[in-house]
Amino acid sequence: MANVSVIGAGSWGLALARRLCKNGHDVTVWSHREEGVRELREQHENRSKLPGVILPEEIQYTSSLEQAIVGKDLCVLAVPSVYTRSTAEQMKPFVTDGQIIVSVAKGIEESTLMIQTDIISQVLPQVNAAVLSGPSHAEEVGRDIPTTVVAGAADRETAEYIQNLFMSESFRVYTSPDMLGIELGGALKNVIALAAGVADGLGCGDNTKAALITRGIAEMSRLGVAMGGHIETFNGLTGIGDLIVTCSSRHSRNRKAGYLIGQGRTMQEAMDEVQMVVEGVYSARAARILAVKYGIDMPIVNEVNKVLFENKTAREAMADLMLRDKKIEHPELPWKK
Numbered sequence: 001m002a003n004v005s006v007i008g009a010g011s012w013g014l015a016l017a018r019r020l021c022k023n024g025h026d027v028t029v030w031s032h033r034e035e036g037v038r039e040l041r042e043q044h045e046n047r048s049k050l051p052g053v054i055l056p057e058e059i060q061y062t063s064s065l066e067q068a069i070v071g072k073d074l075c076v077l078a079v080p081s082v083y084t085r086s087t088a089e090q091m092k093p094f095v096t097d098g099q100i101i102v103s104v105a106k107g108i109e110e111s112t113l114m115i116q117t118d119i120i121s122q123v124l125p126q127v128n129a130a131v132l133s134g135p136s137h138a139e140e141v142g143r144d145i146p147t148t149v150v151a152g153a154a155d156r157e158t159a160e161y162i163q164n165l166f167m168s169e170s171f172r173v174y175t176s177p178d179m180l181g182i183e184l185g186g187a188l189k190n191v192i193a194l195a196a197g198v199a200d201g202l203g204c205g206d207n208t209k210a211a212l213i214t215r216g217i218a219e220m221s222r223l224g225v226a227m228g229g230h231i232e233t234f235n236g237l238t239g240i241g242d243l244i245v246t247c248s249s250r251h252s253r254n255r256k257a258g259y260l261i262g263q264g265r266t267m268q269e270a271m272d273e274v275q276m277v278v279e280g281v282y283s284a285r286a287a288r289i290l291a292v293k294y295g296i297d298m299p300i301v302n303e304v305n306k307v308l309f310e311n312k313t314a315r316e317a318m319a320d321l322m323l324r325d326k327k328i329e330h331p332e333l334p335w336k337k
């Protein structure tokens with residue numbers, strides 16, 4: 001059994017801490033708030049982030065990063081992606097050579113366009129950065145609803161170590177060497193999920209949702225492959241799989257924020273109302289910059305940006321997407337005549 005920690009006590013960090021503890025590991029959870037630590041010790045539940053999921057009494061809680069990191073076989077980094085860099089900076093004095101840090105956040109850093117494991121490796125070059133991602137809402141993982149994810153690492157041994165640590169009868173873990181593809185899928189799907197939510201908010205239907213998911217994965221794959229990710233990854237759990245769950249689920253924060261925008265709220269009003277992390281808002285800007293940099297056509301990402309940041313109405317954005325230049329669905333396919 002391993003001695004592990006989860007850095008970040010939001011819904012995802014706690015659902016994973018519970019999974020690891022139920023798998024028999026010693027688990028310490030770090031929260032950046034002393035008050036959060038006290039509540040978790042007393043209540044064994046985060047009533048605002050993950051209500052109804054009671055955590056095993058064996059889990060330890062701390063607000064000391066030293067306690068959460070020193071001597072741990074593996075640390076899961078589960079703070080929202082906008083805090084990955086600042087948290088990694090604070091972890092610096094305590095990490096050791098080769099220590100496994102598993103990123104579970106989904107986002108592209110706006111100022112650097114970097115994925116999470118690259119940020120971790122830049123700030124903490126001595127660690128072994130890996131990723132765990134896939135269609136996995138905390139609300140379901142916390143209730144042992146069957147879920148499948150992917151552990152990505154630079155070497156097979158690390159990926160299999162993570163797989164063994166997390167795997168259970170309700171949490172199936174695959175392995176993959178394509179960390180870049182995994183992370184781009186996780187970040188970009190949030191932008192498309194905002195669009196799917198907007199469509200729901202406008203009162204569109206299932207046809208619209210299917211169109212956004214299908215054309216969305218086409219955009220994500222084009223960019224991801226141009227950046228060095230593998231097409232198989234975008235066709236898998238961390239690509240189309242995560243896109244489907246985020247665009248369809250009642251648990252999705254990104255879809256919910258999009259829904260509110262579709263109903264007429266501003267971006268800020270929607271984020272305030274969701275009260276949890278809406279990472280698609282940050283990744284949307286990064287995705288648009290990357291699309292320009294790599295010369296990739298990303299019409300849905302573009303329209304999401306215009307609605308979020310340029311006061312374009314959701315209805316106008318939808319109309320403009322529908323009336324873009326006429327296209328061939330798969331230009332690479334040959335005609336018979």
Ligand SMILES: NC(=O)c1ccc[n+]([C@@H]2O[C@H](COP(=O)([O-])OP(=O)(O)OC[C@H]3O[C@@H](n4cnc5c(N)ncnc54)[C@H](O)[C@@H]3O)[C@@H](O)[C@H]2O)c1
Nearest residue numbers: 009010011012032049079080081083105106137138276277
């Ligand atoms: N919730 C899910 O179902 C889910 C599933 C897969 C991946 N993720 C990813 O996990 C990451 C965390 O999401 P979440 O849903 O747990 O978020 P959340 O909104 O539930 O919780 C965010 C947590 O971040 C912490 N935090 C706030 N400010 C901080 C700071 N300055 N430094 C460090 N920590 C701070 C807070 O204590 C809070 O508990 C995100 O990147 C998300 O994409 C979430």
Ligand SMILES: O=P(O)(O)OC[C@H](O)CO
Nearest residue numbers: 134135136246252253254
């Ligand atoms: O669906 P969201 O927007 O809550 O994002 C959470 C996770 O990425 C789902 O896998």
